[in-house]
Each structure stands twice: as structure tokens, then as C-alpha cells.
Amino acid sequence: MKKNLLNINAWHMPDPGQWMFSANELACTTQIFDGELDDPRATAFLISNETFGGDILFSVDINFEVGRYIGVYLDFDQKSQSGIWMATGHALSGDAPDNEVERGYIKTVDNDCWIIRTTGELVVKKGEMLRLGFANKNDDYSLWNDGKLVITYHKPGGYPAGPLQLRLMNAKARIHRLEVQSD
Numbered sequence: 001m002k003k004n005l006l007n008i009n010a011w012h013m014p015d016p017g018q019w020m021f022s023a024n025e026l027a028c029t030t031q032i033f034d035g036e037l038d039d040p041r042a043t044a045f046l047i048s049n050e051t052f053g054g055d056i057l058f059s060v061d062i063n064f065e066v067g068r069y070i071g072v073y074l075d076f077d078q079k080s081q082s083g084i085w086m087a088t089g090h091a092l093s094g095d096a097p098d099n100e101v102e103r104g105y106i107k108t109v110d111n112d113c114w115i116i117r118t119t120g121e122l123v124v125k126k127g128e129m130l131r132l133g134f135a136n137k138n139d140d141y142s143l144w145n146d147g148k149l150v151i152t153y154h155k156p157g158g159y160p161a162g163p164l165q166l167r168l169m170n171a172k173a174r175i176h177r178l179e180v181q182s183d
Contacts, residue, residue, distance in 0.1 A: 005164075005178040011046050018044035018168070029172040033066050037169070046166040053161035054183025058134045060175055067171025068102065068124035072134045074141065075159035081112035083159045084141050086134045087167075088124055104143045106153045120151035129176070 005011070008021040020027040028044060035042025058072060069088055076083030089103040104122030107114050122145055124130055133144035142152040164180065 001183075002179060002181045005048065005180055006175070010050070011048055013046055015044040015046075019046050024176065026175040026178060027173075028166075028168050028175065030067075030168055030170055033170045033172070035170055042170050044168045048164040048180075051161050051163050052180055052182035055138070056134075056136045057181040058164055059177065059179050059181075060132050060134075061129055061177035062132065062173050062175045063129050064124060064126055065172045065174070066126075067169070067173075068126070069169040069171050070132075070173065071167040071169070073162070073165035073167070074134060074136050076109065076162045076165060077160065078162075082110045083108075083162055084136070084153075084155070085109055085114070086141065086143050088122055088130070088132070089119075104145070104150045106141055106143060106151055108153075108155065117153045118151045122150050 006021070006026060011019070013019050018029055018031070028046070030044050031041040032039070033042075056074060058074065060070070062070060071085060071087030074084045074086065076085070085107040087105055089105055101121045102123055103119040105119040106117050108117055120143070122143070131146045133147075135142045135144065136158065139156055139158045140152055140154050143150045
């Protein structure tokens with residue numbers, strides 16, 4: 001089953017003023033662009049109304065006007081605070097060393113304990129379209145960029161299905177495609 005999620009009826013918004021749906025895109029912004037990770041003004045969440053099970057491919061076409069960070073929770077349970085978190089990574093600071101690269105990553109979250117499982121280079125350029133895929137196939141979770149595998153993590157037994165969740169951090173972006181394929 002393939003489903004277009006680029007409509008307001010597919011989601012609920014804990015941060016309603018930060019997500020604006022139109023016919024062809026979703027504009028999203030955080031309240032501030034230089035906040036700490038635990039500053040609620042630096043984040044904006046969007047949670048799917050539907051839970052997708054089995055193998056999942058969640059894909060998004062996005063371009064950032066400010067910042068470089070969007071994350072996706074797959075198979076995440078709010079009660080137990082457990083599941084998989086995949087993200088484009090945090091933007092590098094202006095004074096970062098020249099040999100430092102931006103990273104995409106996959107974290108597991110078990111009972112609110114976050115562990116980075118794998119990272120890979122993922123360059124995000126301001127204003128340029130980024131075609132991301134976040135996938136769960138069998139017990140493998142992976143992050144794709146423009147059809148190319150960036151990273152993968154094998155979690156024996158996986159996690160139970162949960163709603164998709166988007167998290168924007170210190171960023172302003174436009175999403176042009178938002179789709180899910182699942183069993």
C-alpha cells in the first residue's frame with residue numbers, strides 16, 4: 001500500500017502553528033533556530049494519525065531554508081519511550097573543523113535511553129532538494145539519500161509498529177513529497 005501523507009488529515013500536530021499544509025507542499029518551521037536540544041522552541045513535531053506495520057518505506061523530498069535537521073521516529077511507542085529514531089543529523093557549527101562532515105544517524109530508544117547505533121556521511125545543502133528514505137524491512141532499519149543507502153542497522157526482533165513522527169529541529173523547511181509504503 002502506498003499512501004500520500006502530504007495532507008493535514010493524515011497528521012495531528014502538537015505544534016500546530018509550525019506546520020502549514022497547502023495543495024503541493026508542507027511548510028514547517030521551529031520557533032527559534034539556535035536553541036539547545038531540550039529547548040521546546042527549537043523543535044516541532046508532527047505525528048501520523050495512522051500506524052503503519054510490516055515493512056515500511058517513508059520517503060520525503062525536502063529543502064531547508066534554515067538549518068539542516070529533520071528526524072523520523074519509526075515504530076516508536078510513546079508510553080514505553082522505545083523505538084527507532086533516524087535523522088539527517090545536526091548541522092555543523094560555523095567554526096567546525098574542515099575535516100568534520102555532516103552525519104545521518106540511526107538511534108535506538110529503549111525506555112527513554114538513546115543510543116547511537118550507526119552514522120554515515122550525509123551532506124545537506126541549504127536550498128537544495130534532499131530526497132530521503134527511512135525504511136524498515138524485516139529487522140533492518142535504513143536511511144537512504146537519493147536512492148543510495150547511507151546507513152543501516154539490524155535490530156533482531158525489531159520494534160512493534162507505532163505512528164510515524166517527524167521532528168524538525170532549529171530549522172525552516174519545505175516538504176514537497178511525503179509518502180509511506182507499507183504492508
